[in-house]
Amino acid sequence: MTDLILFGVFPYIAVTLAGFGGIYRYASDRYSLSSQSSQFLESRMLFWGTVPWHFTIILILLAHLLALLFPTAWGTLLGRPLRLYLLEISGVSLGLVAVVSMLVLIVRRAINQRITTVTTVIDWVLLAALLLQVATGVYIAVTLRWGSLWYLHTATPWLWSLVKLDPQVSYMAVMPAVVKVHAVNAFFLLALLPFSRLIHMISVPLAYMGRSPQVVVWYRR
Amino acid sequence: MNIRAQVSSVFHLDKCIGCHTCSIACKNLWTDRKGVEYMWWNNVETKPGTGYPTQWENQEKYRGGWEKKGDRLQLRLGGRGGLLGNIFHNPRLPTMDDYYEPFTYRYGELTSAPAGNDQPTARPVSMISGRPMKIEAGPNWDDDLSGSGIYAANDPGVLQLSREQRAQMFAVERLVMLYLPRICNHCLNAACLAGCPSGAIYKRGEDGIVLINQDKCRGWRMCVSACPYKKTYYGWATGKSEKCVLCYPRLEVGEAPACFHSCVGRIRYLGVLLYDADRIEAAAMQDDKDLVAAQRQIILDPFDPQVLAAAGKAGIAEQVLEAAQRSPVYLFVKKWQIALPLHPEFRTLPMLFYVPPLLPVVSEEHLGTQRLVDDYFTTLENARLPLQYLAGLFTGGNTEEIKAVYRKLMAVRIQRRRITVGDLSESEVAKARELGEVSAEQIEAIFRMTALTSIRQRIVVPPMLREQAIEAGMDPERHKQEMGFGSRRSPKRRW
Numbered sequence: 001m002t003d004l005i006l007f008g009v010f011p012y013i014a015v016t017l018a019g020f021g022g023i024y025r026y027a028s029d030r031y032s033l034s035s036q037s038s039q040f041l042e043s044r045m046l047f048w049g050t051v052p053w054h055f056t057i058i059l060i061l062l063a064h065l066l067a068l069l070f071p072t073a074w075g076t077l078l079g080r081p082l083r084l085y086l087l088e089i090s091g092v093s094l095g096l097v098a099v100v101s102m103l104v105l106i107v108r109r110a111i112n113q114r115i116t117t118v119t120t121v122i123d124w125v126l127l128a129a130l131l132l133q134v135a136t137g138v139y140i141a142v143t144l145r146w147g148s149l150w151y152l153h154t155a156t157p158w159l160w161s162l163v164k165l166d167p168q169v170s171y172m173a174v175m176p177a178v179v180k181v182h183a184v185n186a187f188f189l190l191a192l193l194p195f196s197r198l199i200h201m202i203s204v205p206l207a208y209m210g211r212s213p214q215v216v217v218w219y220r221r
Numbered sequence: 222m223n224i225r226a227q228v229s230s231v232f233h234l235d236k237c238i239g240c241h242t243c244s245i246a247c248k249n250l251w252t253d254r255k256g257v258e259y260m261w262w263n264n265v266e267t268k269p270g271t272g273y274p275t276q277w278e279n280q281e282k283y284r285g286g287w288e289k290k291g292d293r294l295q296l297r298l299g300g301r302g303g304l305l306g307n308i309f310h311n312p313r314l315p316t317m318d319d320y321y322e323p324f325t326y327r328y329g330e331l332t333s334a335p336a337g338n339d340q341p342t343a344r345p346v347s348m349i350s351g352r353p354m355k356i357e358a359g360p361n362w363d364d365d366l367s368g369s370g371i372y373a374a375n376d377p378g379v380l381q382l383s384r385e386q387r388a389q390m391f392a393v394e395r396l397v398m399l400y401l402p403r404i405c406n407h408c409l410n411a412a413c414l415a416g417c418p419s420g421a422i423y424k425r426g427e428d429g430i431v432l433i434n435q436d437k438c439r440g441w442r443m444c445v446s447a448c449p450y451k452k453t454y455y456g457w458a459t460g461k462s463e464k465c466v467l468c469y470p471r472l473e474v475g476e477a478p479a480c481f482h483s484c485v486g487r488i489r490y491l492g493v494l495l496y497d498a499d500r501i502e503a504a505a506m507q508d509d510k511d512l513v514a515a516q517r518q519i520i521l522d523p524f525d526p527q528v529l530a531a532a533g534k535a536g537i538a539e540q541v542l543e544a545a546q547r548s549p550v551y552l553f554v555k556k557w558q559i560a561l562p563l564h565p566e567f568r569t570l571p572m573l574f575y576v577p578p579l580l581p582v583v584s585e586e587h588l589g590t591q592r593l594v595d596d597y598f599t600t601l602e603n604a605r606l607p608l609q610y611l612a613g614l615f616t617g618g619n620t621e622e623i624k625a626v627y628r629k630l631m632a633v634r635i636q637r638r639r640i641t642v643g644d645l646s647e648s649e650v651a652k653a654r655e656l657g658e659v660s661a662e663q664i665e666a667i668f669r670m671t672a673l674t675s676i677r678q679r680i681v682v683p684p685m686l687r688e689q690a691i692e693a694g695m696d697p698e699r700h701k702q703e704m705g706f707g708s709r710r711s712p713k714r715r716w
Contacts, residue, residue, distance in 0.1 A: 025716070032714045034439040036460030041349070043316045054309040113350040114317070118457065122716070195716060203439050205308070205418035209301050213415040214501075216225075218426035219690040 006184050007158065008167035014191035021194030022202065035200035041114040049104035056098040060137070063091065067148065071156045078149055087148050088141070095138040102131050126196045129189050136182040144176065155183070223498040224521065224532040226541050227409070227429035227572050228467065228491065228683065230481070231553040231560045232402055233671060234578040235630075236488040239400035241265050241361065243480035243489075247404075250468070250479045254712075256458025258323035258348050261360060262465035263480045265402045268614070269373040269390070270363045272401075274319040277451040278377040278564065284313045285449030286412050286567030287505065294505055294568060296416055298447050305418060313446040317457070321358035323348040349457070366398050373398075378613045386607045397605045399578045401614075402488070404480060405452040405465035406563070406571030407431045409496065410505045413464070416447030427541075428493075428685060429572065430467045435712065438462055449567035459712050473687045477680040487674075492548025492681040493541060494555075494572065495521045495532055505568045509617035512565035520555050523548070544683035549670060550574065557659075557667055559626050566617035576671075577611055577623065579630045625658075629667075632657030636664045 026033065039046050067074045078084045106127050109115050141147055158171035172183060192198055247263040266272045280286060284297040298304055298313060326343035334341035347354040363372035369391075373379065379387060390396065407424075411431050414422040421437035422444060424430070433444070433453070440460040444453040453464040468478035476482065481489040497519045504515040521528045523545035532542055545551065553560035553576060560574035608620050608627075616622040635653040639645040654661060670678070691700045 029710075029715065030436045031461075031710065031712070032716050034460055036714060037440050037442060037455070038457070039311060039314055039316070039442065040455045040457050041317055043310075043314060047310045047312075050309045113347075113352055117350050197716070199716070200439070203419070205305065205420075205439070205441070207420060208305065208418040211420055214410065215414060215420060215423040216426045216498075217423040219693075 003169050003173040006180065007172040008169045010184065011162050011167075011187045014187035017191040017195075018193045022199065025194045025199060026202075033199055033203060035197040036118065038115050038118055041118065042108065042112050045104065045108045045112075049101045049108060051101075052097050053101035053105060056094045056101070057134070060091070060094055060098065060134075063087075063148070064151075067151050068156055068159055071152045075149070075152055084146065084149065088146065091148065092138065092141045095134060095141055098134045099131070099138055102127070102134055106131060122192075122196045126189075126192055126198060129185060129192065133182065133185050133189060136178050136185070139178055140182060144179070154179075158183075222528075222531045224495055224528065224535045224537060225429065225498045226427065226532075226537050226545065226683070227407070227494045227496060228472065229407070229429075229494045229548075229550045229554075229572040229574070230404075230492075231490040231550050231574045231576060233488040233490070233576040234399055234401070235576060236486040236671070237265070237400040237402055237578075238486045239265055239267070239365070240485050242483045242485050243402055244360075246479040246483035247465075251466070252463075256456045257454070257463060259317065259320045260454040260456075260463065262452070262454075262463075263402065263404045265361070265400055267361075267364055267366055267373075268399050268401045269369075269376040269379045269610070270366070270398075271372045271375050271377075273360070274315045274451050276375065276377055277315075278449075280449060280567070282313075283315065283446060283449075283451070285447055285451065286569055287410065288568070289506060292506075294410075294502065296412055296447055297449075298416055298443065304416065304443060308418065308441055308443075311442050311446055314442050314455075315445065315451065317349075318358075321360065321362065322354065324354060324356055324359070366396065369396065378610055381613060382607060382609055386609060390605070390607060390610070395605050399606070401563075401575075402480075403450065403452070403563070404573065405431065405467070406450060406569065406573040407467060409498075409501050409570035409572060410568065411448075412567070412569050413444035413448040413453045416443040417441075418443055422453075425469075428469075428472070428683070430469050430472075431464070432466060432469070433462055433464055435461050435463075449564065449569060450571070459714065461712070469685075472682055473685040475682050475684075477676070477682065481680055482676075487676075487679065490549040490553065490670075490679050492550040493523075493545040493683045494548065494550055495523050495528060495537070495542075495545050497521060501570060505570055509566045510619035510622075512568065512617050513561055513615075513619065513622050516562060516565060516570055517555060517558065520551070522555070523551060538684070538686055538689075540684040540686070544681055547678075547681045549674075549679060549681065552666070552670060557629065557663065559629050559667070561615035561623070561626065563615060564617075565615075575615060576630075577615055577626060579627065579634065628653075628657040629659045630657075632659050633664045633667050633671075636661065637668055 078087060109119050109123070109127065154171050154175065158168060161168035161171070172180060189198070193201065243263045244261055244265055248261065251262055252258070252260045261273065264273050272278065276282060280297055286297050287294045288297045296304070324345045325348055326345055328343050331341050331343050344353050345356050346352060362368070366373055374391070379390065382390070407429055408431065409429075411422070411424065414424065414431060418441050419437055419439045421434045421439070423432060423434065425432065438461045440455070440462065442455050442462060444462050445451070445455050453462050455462050471478055477491060481491055500519040504512070504519050507515040523529070523542060529542055554574050560576050562571045562574055565571070608623055612618050612620045612623045632653040635645060636650050639647065639650045654664070688697065691697050
């Protein structure tokens with residue numbers, strides 16, 4: 001029953017919250033559609049947190065996404081031991097960098113008086129959830145080896161069953177507790193997206209690459 | 222030819238008394254809110270000095286403005302890809318410590334302190350964290366050359382001088398200073414705008430005012446680094462960048478911007494300039510020393526029938542052209558050529574111009590014994606404030622350009638001295654005019670515009686034609702009922 005709620009119901013709740021919450025926030029409060037930067041108040045420590053964090057987490061997310069969208073290609077890619085080793089090693093090291101940089105970000109928020117004044121409760125919830133996510137991720141990678149392969153036969157079919165509106169909870173029900181936590185927390189983060197600074201993920205300034213360097217706006221044209 | 226109109230200004234530095242009334246008027250109107258306490262959209266600096274934020278002119282440090290890369294211009298911050306690569310952490314962002322940490326005092330402790338042997342004191346507290354703090358900097362910390370051994374000595378403009386020139390500048394009883402009031406220059410080739418990843422910054426077509434759309438701004442802070450004048454600021458409480466809006470709501474109802482209106486020394490002139498937008502990039506590509514002339518060249522004559530016809534075709538209203546003909550800025554910048562842009566070498570084509578101050582240059586000699594016109598001009602080179610320093614501020618290092626301005630300004634002085642004091646001969650005055658390449662009538666006009674004008678002549682606000690803009694979108698009667706004081710939504714983050 002718990003498994004059904006966690007892996008069959010909660011994902012839908014999270015996606016619904018993320019979707020409708022995101023649309024509501026985009027439509028009603030575009031002003032706040034960003035992550036409120038605190039670099040102006042403290043810059044040096046932020047560098048050692050935010051830069052490694054963003055670059056590693058983007059790569060890690062990309063790997064999760066590719067294994068979900070192109071499972072056959074992913075399987076072929078990891079078909080040779082050498083490639084599997086290389087991917088697992090880089091995955092673990094990226095994860096470790098992510099954990100350390102998240103700790104830097106958390107410590108920075110906790111000890112700097114200027115930063116604590118611009119930190120909200122939801123910021124702390126988010127930081128804790130993110131730390132939990134990368135920490136469990138690294139733990140899984142180290143203790144339950146070859147996750148990049150068994151992901152294809154557990155998480156991928158489970159997630160696809162969710163997409164097909166026919167949730168196959170059994171894929172996740174048999175997993176160790178830490179994997180369950182990792183999966184549920186992932187959807188918790190998704191649910192948090194529109195209600196926290198995580199919303200900044202949806203604004204990617206790609207248009208900047210193509211726009212004219214000067215912008216002139218007329219009100220009578 | 223693609224003609225546009227620009228609301229531009231001239232600040233006459235000889236008349237600035239450094240009273241900071243402009244800064245206070247602006248502060249009361251625009252930046253008296255949480256998160257923007259440290260911002261001074263208008264500030265007055267003492268030069269030589271490090272300025273606000275500290276050493277803002279040092280582009281080795283902040284990488285503001287443009288640089289020439291082969292046959293094109295590129296932001297000194299880097300290409301677009303490189304700029305986006307720094308989006309998670311902007312390595313060139315000035316932090317609060319480069320400005321100052323805003324503070325207040327616990328005044329309540331003066332009256333609530335228990336009886337004791339010591340005088341109660343009001344402790345300074347940070348306006349960010351609310352905790353007691355040690356004040357180490359504040360607005361105008363180096364006002365009037367205070368701490369000149371640290372501040373004036375580290376002025377980037379001073380550091381580029383030779384050792385002899387520096388010694389000359391800092392010799393006892395020779396040290397001089399000038400006040401430099403600064404607002405946003407509303408540049409033609411704005412670097413803040415070019416650096417904004419979200420495209421939130423734009424230049425208004427009708428009047429050239431550069432604004433930041435607060436709903437589009439994502440707080441990436443690239444504008445703060447890209448602006449070489451450091452005139453966009455990051456609001457730490459809202460996560461948005463803000464800048465001088467040239468009081469456009471006041472301009473739209475025909476009033477002068479607050480800093481202009483409140484100026485005690487009446488140093489500020491405002492008017493429309495017509496310019497050729499097609500030549501912006503070519504003008505910004507010139508060598509450092511030719512930038513002032515190039516910028517002057519793309520400013521067009523509002524009396525030229527050809528210009529007027531082209532402006533009409535470009536959609537500039539008749540009333541705006543009429544205002545351009547009365548523009549005092551046109552006289553100072555183009556006709557008399559005695560107003561210069563600040564740091565043209567940043568290549569943003571700033572549209573705020575300065576008449577450089579004469580006082581430190583001539584006061585070196587004893588006026589009583591200085592009789593001959595020639596002597597005035599020979600003192601230019603070994604003046605107390607080195608020409609090189611002024612050229613570094615206003616002409617991209619071109620001393621000839623700044624000398625030409627001073628010859629004119631001195632000719633004005635000399636001719637007026639003959640009229641009011643009468644101790645100079647007409648031949649001396651004629652020689653001064655010849656050296657300054659300025660006619661007697663022009664001198665009178667410069668004198669009148671400098672000293673005897675009313676606010677209507679100094680500040681010629683063009684009709685902003687808001688009524689036309691409103692009519693295009695909605696019934697004016699309905700608009701009237703929907704508009705008023707207050708904001709649609711308070712600038713607060715709820716998430």
